[in-house]
Amino acid sequence: MQAAMGAFDGIIDTVSAVHPLLPLIGLLKSHGKIVMVGAPEKPLELPVFPLLAVIEILSRHASDEFYLGQRDGGDYWTSDAEPLEAFKRFGKNLEEIENKLIEKNNDETLRNRYGPAKMPYTLLYPSSEEGLTFRGIPNSISI
Template identity: 45%
Template sequence: MQKLIPQPHDHEYASFMADPQGYFLSSLPSLFDSTKYMAVIDIISAHSHEEEYLGEIKDAYTRWPGEPDIIDAFYRFSVNIKKIKNEIHRRNVDPRLRNRCGAGVPPYELLIPTSEPGVTGRGVPNSITI
């Protein structure tokens, strides 16, 4: 909304009281502004097919040559990230957790570490675009 609901002492209060629905509709952004906003959000929210996610690096040996301690720590971290992914999946299918599964309840996917390309609502990339 582009305008707040006016208070009784505001000069727009009378027009708000006369036609609350019209006041509300006049406070919404234009169709062009809404479309532009949706396009920008879609572009910055989409995952590319070559994106690297938390705990994923294509070849750690070429990134950190001669650093076996760093490579070992990274692989331990990567294993822990995979355990988190499996735990989220396990909780999503557990019928005892009524906030996770049931009719009309979407599974929790926000912090699942990986994602398919596109806008998915899941995946934790190594870097962000916002």
């Protein structure tokens, strides 16, 4: 079962008795779906705290994480000037996007930028600090 962790897009659960779902949830990919067929009449109680803990752990940024537009170890991946320049332009475009988002977040006339919670939109900021920040676009994702 350990080898199958995170391998399934979906699971159809046909067991009509109350049974633990946590092992099944562990088999799903991050956006996998579980469908209950023949579910018991009594509502199923899911262990909320372990699920929230897993979601929080998977949402955290590592201290050594690289973000979209960043490279590790310099420009050794190619010696051709054209892709290096394109990569640098791409990084600058990402910085411009972050600056535009900051401007829009600070614009009081755009009420939808904050809403009642007064929380600015930061998910598309290209980089992040370590931890749970609600920002940053990782260069790659593996769960």
